[in-house]
Every structure is written in structure tokens, then in C-alpha cells.
Amino acid sequence: MEVSGSDARIAPAALQRLPDSEAAATSKAVTATFNILPVTAQLTVNQAGSGTGIVTSTPAGINCGATCSANYAGGTVVTLTATPSGGSTFAGWTGGGCTGIGTCVVTLNANTTVTATFNTVPPTVTFSLTTSGNGTGTVTCNGAACQPSYPSGTALTLVATPAVTSLFSGWGGDCAASGAAATCNLTLNANTTVSATFNLP
DSSP states (O other): OOOOGGGOOOOOOOOOOOOHHHHHHHOOOOOOOOOOOOSEEEEEEEEESSSOEEEEEESSOOEETTBOEEEEETTOEEEEEEEEOTTEEEEEEESTTOOSSSOEEEEOSSOEEEEEEEEEOOOEEEEEEEEESSSOEEEEETTEEOOSEEETTEEEEEEEEEOTTOEEEEEEETTGGGTTOSEEEEEESSOEEEEEEEEOO
């Protein structure tokens, strides 16, 4: 039977379904991971090296020296500061994600151990250099101007260079064993005195 005019009816379009392969290609999975913070976390500071010093914390709790471990609420951000004692120097941090010689900032998402290294500073010895004779010349220490003091144990190479019109005649003091050689090698374990003589031809 043919339907026409006002009695005509249009059938609704059939619903379309994507093939399984196309649906799988357009879907995406997202995963969010949440970790539970500990109620408390312990921060421990160790000291290493030949020197000594104090490590303190903000917020308070660590004063190492005396108190080198403390408990904090999980997630607390703690800043550690190292202060060397006299005769020592702070060499740096290890552990807890800290490096270098500045402050150490730790976020306590778990028990954490940080090590602060302090080393001793060598004692200083004096170094005295004089020149004599009727000529002129210069003396260098390790290729640079000689200094009035050095850390104990410093190795020095002294080189005597006469002026064009002069001659180097020899060493005195702690370099006397080098005689008239242009170079004298010393290790400064105590206060040291050296003389260099330059004469005219």
C-alpha cells in the first residue's frame, strides 16, 4: 500500500553502534595514585669527618651535638643548618636529597637520615722570605707571589729569578740545602724562613 500526503509517516533513523575495535581505539584509561602520609616521621642527623660542628633544625627538634633525632608530623618540611666549630669547616650534606654546603630542606614523607660532614682546618704556619746582596731579583712561590702564611703541610716550589744585570748567588735559611740552584722545594710543617741572595756580576 502506498502512503502519501498527510497520512505519511517517516520512520526514525536506526541508532548506529560503533564497532568494538573503534570503541576500544578511542577509549583512554587514567590512573591516579594517592599515598598515605605517615602520622609521624623520624628525622635523624649523623655527623661524619675529622671536624666537629652543630646541626640545628627549623621547626625545632634537632640540635646535634646533643639531640640528633626527632619525630615530626608526616609531610613536615624541615630545614637543617650546619655550623662548624672553631678549627673545623663544613664540607657538605648527603642523604635526604641534600647536597652542597647551604641549608638542607627535607620533606618528611618517610623516616629520613641526613649526614653532615665537618672537616678540621689545618693550622697555619708563617713563611718569611727575605732577599739580600747588591743585585736584584724576584722569588715566586708555586708560580705566584709568596704569602706570609700557609696551611700546615703546604708544598711550595720557590723559584729565584735574577734581574738582567744580576746573578742568583744562593738560598739561605730553610732552603740552604738547595745551594745556588734556582729552585727550592719545601713542605711547610712549621714556621719557615727563607732568604735569597742576588749579586752583581
